Amino acid sequence: MRKICKALLINYIGACFLFVSCISPKSITYINNLPKAELIALDSLKPPQPIIFINDVLEIRIGGENQNTVQYINQYFGVGSNTGSSVTGGSGGQQFIVDVNGNIELPKLGKIKLEGLTRDEARDTLTKLYSNYLVGAIVSVKFSNFRFSVIGEVKSPGTFSLATEKVSIFEALAQAGDISSLGKYENVHILRDVNGKRRIITVNLTDKNILNSPNYYINRYDLIYVEPRVLKTVTDNLTRTATFIATFASILALILVIKK
Numbered sequence: 240m241r242k243i244c245k246a247l248l249i250n251y252i253g254a255c256f257l258f259v260s261c262i263s264p265k266s267i268t269y270i271n272n273l274p275k276a277e278l279i280a281l282d283s284l285k286p287p288q289p290i291i292f293i294n295d296v297l298e299i300r301i302g303g304e305n306q307n308t309v310q311y312i313n314q315y316f317g318v319g320s321n322t323g324s325s326v327t328g329g330s331g332g333q334q335f336i337v338d339v340n341g342n343i344e345l346p347k348l349g350k351i352k353l354e355g356l357t358r359d360e361a362r363d364t365l366t367k368l369y370s371n372y373l374v375g376a377i378v379s380v381k382f383s384n385f386r387f388s389v390i391g392e393v394k395s396p397g398t399f400s401l402a403t404e405k406v407s408i409f410e411a412l413a414q415a416g417d418i419s420s421l422g423k424y425e426n427v428h429i430l431r432d433v434n435g436k437r438r439i440i441t442v443n444l445t446d447k448n449i450l451n452s453p454n455y456y457i458n459r460y461d462l463i464y465v466e467p468r469v470l471k472t473v474t475d476n477l478t479r480t481a482t483f484i485a486t487f488a489s490i491l492a493l494i495l496v497i498k499k
Contacts (some may be wrong), residue, residue, distance in 0.1 A: 245480055246485055249472070255457060256473060258493050263271050265445065266423075266425065266445065267418075267420050268424070268445060269409070269424065269444050269445065270444070270445065270446070270447050270449065270450065271445050272425075272445070272447050273447050277382060279325050281451060282450075282451040283452065284453070284455055284456065286404070286405040286454075286456045287359065287456055287458055288357045288358070288359070289358055289363060289382060289404060289458070289459060290355060290356070290357055290433075290434070291337060291341075291353045291354055291355065291356050291357070291358070292337065292339050292354065292460070293338070293339055293340075293341055293354055294336065294337060295336070295337045295382060296334050296335070296336055296337075296382070296383040296384065297334065297335050297336075297337065297343065297353070297361070297381070297382060298332040298333070298334050298379055298380070298382075298383050299332055299333060299334075299335060299343075299345070299365070299378065299379070299380055300332040300333075300378070300379045301369060301373070301376070301377075301378055302373075302376070302377040302378075302379075303369075303373030303374055303375050303376045303377060304373075304374045304375035306375055309373065321335065332379070332381075334383055337354055339352060340352070340354075341353065341354025341355065342354075345365070347369075347372055348365075348368050348369070351364070351365070351368070355434070358380050358381065358404075359384065361380045362378050362379065362380040365378040365380065366378040376464065382402065382404055382459065384400045384401065384402055385400065385401045385402075385403050385404060385405075385406055385450075385459055386398065386399070386400045386459060386460060387399060387406065387411055387414060387457055387459065387460065387461045387462070387463065388462045388463065389411060389414065389415035389460065389462075389463045389465070390459075390463070390464050390465075391422065391463075391464045391465035391466060391467065392418060392419045392421050392422030392465045392466065392467045392468075393412065393415040393416055393417065393418055393419060393422065394415065394416030394417055394418075394419055395415050395416035396415055398413070398417065398489070399411070400415045401414070405456060406456065406457055407455055407456055407457070408427070408429075408442065408444070408449070408454065408455060408456070408457055408463070409444075411461075411463055412463070412465075415463075418444075421467055421468050422465040422466065422467060422468070423468055423498050424443075424444045424445045425443045425444065425445045425446070425465040426441060426443070426466045427441070427442050427443075427463065427464070427465050427466070428440070428441050428463070428464040428465075428466070429441075429442065429454065429461050429462070429464075430461065430462040430463075430464065431455060431458055431460075431461050431462075432460065433458075440454055442454050
């Protein structure tokens with residue numbers, strides 16, 4: 240029995256060494272083909288223009304040159320006004336949820352459809368409408384958060400929400416604790432919904448081209464999936480084998496003690 244345990248242990252250790260030797264350092268290194276240089280110039284990248292979707296939460300602020308009129312509008316927002324300034328506005332914005340019909344309801348304007356517009360288009364639309372009530376109307380529109388999900392071979396999968404409007408693929412993965420050594424750096428999938436049309440984008444994070452790619456920045460509500468390597472099956476089997484050996488050895492040791 241001892242010989243059997245010894246043989247199993249030797250085979251297990253050998254399999255572990257084989258597994259480690261199968262992983263190439265390049266395959267688990269981001270952007271591993273950069274030229275050796277002190278300074279590398281990269282192309283300018285424009286983050287994607289965020290589109291307003293149903294259930295988005297928008298933070299809207301209203302301002303203008305006439306303090307009294309701005310105060311009148313802002314009383315419906317539940318905010319005060321700044322004094323001593325040529326342009327008066329609320330000290331904070333009010334949050335509005337885009338309803339199932341793509342609308343939000345605003346003071347004086349009623350229901351306004353914003354679904355499908357970019358943030359800048361929504362701002363321009365509301366500024367034009369509020370110009371009927373305010374002198375020198377100023378409207379700011381921003382998304383209250385940036386939500387995305389990361390699943391697969393990462394250390395801490397989950398759904399994340401950041402107070403920003405620009406997130407790179409690397410920042411998204413960092414939120415999930417980075418890709419594990421069993422994940423495919425060269426085969427990361429981004430599941431994206433654009434105006435009801437779903438698509439899958441595959442990026443290679445070991446290649447320098449990702450730095451100048453339009454997919455360097457992710458979109459709100461993206462789902463990032465990191466594929467596992469085939470070796471993950473091997474490691475799972477090794478783990479089960481190790482558990483079996485430990486259990487078997489414990490039982491054997493107990494039997495030997497009882498026999499004595």
